Amino acid sequence: MLFELCLILLLIILYVIYVKRRYFSLHGSLPGLSPHFLFGNLIQAGVLFRNISVPNALRQFKARYGDVFQFWLGSSRIIVVSGVEDVQHVLTHRHIYDKGALSTRTFSILFPDAIVCCKGAKYKRHAAYILTLFRRTKVMANLDLMIDHVDKLLVRWRANDIDIIHQNILQQCQYLVLGIFGFIAFDYDLEILNGEDFTGNELTQALQDFVSAFQFLLFSPSFISSIYLKFNSRYRRAREVIKRHLYQIIEQELTENEESLANRKRTCFIASLVTSLQENESLEASKPEEDKKGLSRQEVLDEMLLFLVAGFETTATALAWFIHLMSKHPRVQSKIKAELASNGGTTQDITQDRLDSLVYLDCVVNEVLRFCPPLLAAVRTVGVDDVLPQSGAQLHEGDEVLIPIHNLARDTRLWSIDPDLFYPERFLEADKNHHPYALLPFSTGHRQCIGQDLARFELKVLAARLMQNVTFTDGGPQVNSGGHFARVSVMPKHIGVKISFDY
Numbered sequence: 001m002l003f004e005l006c007l008i009l010l011l012i013i014l015y016v017i018y019v020k021r022r023y024f025s026l027h028g029s030l031p032g033l034s035p036h037f038l039f040g041n042l043i044q045a046g047v048l049f050r051n052i053s054v055p056n057a058l059r060q061f062k063a064r065y066g067d068v069f070q071f072w073l074g075s076s077r078i079i080v081v082s083g084v085e086d087v088q089h090v091l092t093h094r095h096i097y098d099k100g101a102l103s104t105r106t107f108s109i110l111f112p113d114a115i116v117c118c119k120g121a122k123y124k125r126h127a128a129y130i131l132t133l134f135r136r137t138k139v140m141a142n143l144d145l146m147i148d149h150v151d152k153l154l155v156r157w158r159a160n161d162i163d164i165i166h167q168n169i170l171q172q173c174q175y176l177v178l179g180i181f182g183f184i185a186f187d188y189d190l191e192i193l194n195g196e197d198f199t200g201n202e203l204t205q206a207l208q209d210f211v212s213a214f215q216f217l218l219f220s221p222s223f224i225s226s227i228y229l230k231f232n233s234r235y236r237r238a239r240e241v242i243k244r245h246l247y248q249i250i251e252q253e254l255t256e257n258e259e260s261l262a263n264r265k266r267t268c269f270i271a272s273l274v275t276s277l278q279e280n281e282s283l284e285a286s287k288p289e290e291d292k293k294g295l296s297r298q299e300v301l302d303e304m305l306l307f308l309v310a311g312f313e314t315t316a317t318a319l320a321w322f323i324h325l326m327s328k329h330p331r332v333q334s335k336i337k338a339e340l341a342s343n344g345g346t347t348q349d350i351t352q353d354r355l356d357s358l359v360y361l362d363c364v365v366n367e368v369l370r371f372c373p374p375l376l377a378a379v380r381t382v383g384v385d386d387v388l389p390q391s392g393a394q395l396h397e398g399d400e401v402l403i404p405i406h407n408l409a410r411d412t413r414l415w416s417i418d419p420d421l422f423y424p425e426r427f428l429e430a431d432k433n434h435h436p437y438a439l440l441p442f443s444t445g446h447r448q449c450i451g452q453d454l455a456r457f458e459l460k461v462l463a464a465r466l467m468q469n470v471t472f473t474d475g476g477p478q479v480n481s482g483g484h485f486a487r488v489s490v491m492p493k494h495i496g497v498k499i500s501f502d503y
């Protein structure tokens with residue numbers, strides 16, 4: 001018995017040594033820090049137990065190891081590439097660098113049939129139906145809806161005591177963006193801004209539970225994520241509720257007459273997607289991918305869940321950063337207000353033309369996305385061995401390449417005005433013609449963010465409406481210290497602002 005136990009122990013030790021050597025040791029000539037078993041570099045970089053955010057950890061590693069280095073994000077080995085010409089090479093050579101397996105592995109646990117997990121012919125089929133949803137004209141048709149939602153939030157703020165320090169700005173931004181998302185995606189009122197406590201209705205709660213479950217998956221190995229989701233009854237209930245609502249909404253859409261459907265297609269995702277539903281799903285499923293047409297119901301459900309995860313938290317995070325940065329930079333706030341006051345219309349009027357003329361506000365939105373990019377990175381998988389042009393680094397088929405958006409945005413070689421300064425005027429002055437790959441909040445090229453027009457438009461509308469009405473002031477060095485909190489997006493950790501109405 002003792003012998004058998006010792007043998008089993010020995011086998012386990014040998015297996016751990018094998019896994020450590022095979023998967024958790026530096027490969028090739030690229031620099032990096034020898035990783036720990038399972039945790040990779042996360043403990044050494046301070047991400048685990050020392051509260052250092054992943055963007056800051058990658059920045060420190062870059063200072064230590066240069067523009068190209070190996071990094072273990074938990075159990076995943078990635079090659080971080082920060083030299084701007086190498087970045088341009090990776091993002092423009094789509095036949096060598098395709099969507100990163102690191103992200104598709106995570107996403108496919110939740111929505112295997114959404115565009116983010118598709119490649120090749122399946123990607124083309126999905127893209128044909130999905131990309132049209134985000135056309136500029138469709139996005140702009142939601143202007144009044146967005147303004148109405150901000151106005152509802154303003155009513156709530158007006159009822160508060162002026163000296164209150166709002167420390168739940170991030171959550172409030174999430175409720176605001178989620179409420180708007182309910183209409184744009186489903187043409188459905190989540191009623192989130194109606195009640196006292198932002199609870200909304202059954203679907204609101206389910207959407208929030210679904211997003212919370214997603215947070216856990218980010219840095220966990222896929223098998224742990226799958227087990228977690230299998231036993232997470234809250235997640236499973238949320239998915240069922242969303243599915244039930246979505247299928248009901250689809251049935252409802254199918255009963256609409258052609259004229260009303262055409263009308264609703266102008267603004268609402270689901271109304272557009274119903275027209276791409278396959279008439280005979282089992283027939284389409286039996287065809288080779290190249291011959292398939294339309295989307296199945298399951299695919300439509302997965303796309304909607306993806307839009308929720310990809311679009312809601314990122315945009316809310318950017319808005320929360322905007323509010324935090326405004327409270328720290330009263331000069332910038334005054335300039336936005338002056339621009340709003342000087343370009344015609346009544347003080348409360350926001351039209352498309354008026355928005356287009358707000359050049360300074362564009363600079364502020366750009367600067368918020370540069371200074372605090374909501375997403376950490378774009379990830380690509382190397383399809384064939386390649387050498388990077390700037391660093392000369394040798395990459396091998398199957399390597400995962402991570403482009404750290406934050407590092408590029410703060411690289412002193414790429415910005416004439418100190419990149420650690422929050423200074424929107426840079427886009428009108430010395431940094432007007434910055435390198436296009438220095439600023440990549442939505443990434444670029446094949447597989448760039450498909451929702452960027454919507455996100456940019458939404459941010460500008462929400463920021464303009466807020467600035468027409470209120471001023472944010474710093475709630476104090478501790479409660480309003482910013483800092484990073486990395487979930488799906490890189491969120492501000494501490495925001496504490498006072499809100500005063502301008503009239």
Ligand code: HEM
Binds near residue numbers: 099308446450
């Ligand atoms: C401020 C808000 C947003 C930011 C900063 C952002 C940023 C990004 C980034 C960096 C990527 C990765 C691109 C790559 O790998 O090259 C991405 C992908 C994506 N985004 Fe966004 N995004 C935002 C809002 C949205 C919205 C509103 C939607 C839709 C409702 C959306 C949908 C997507 C989708 C579907 C992808 C995957 C595209 C693909 O795999 O082909 N995003 N986003």
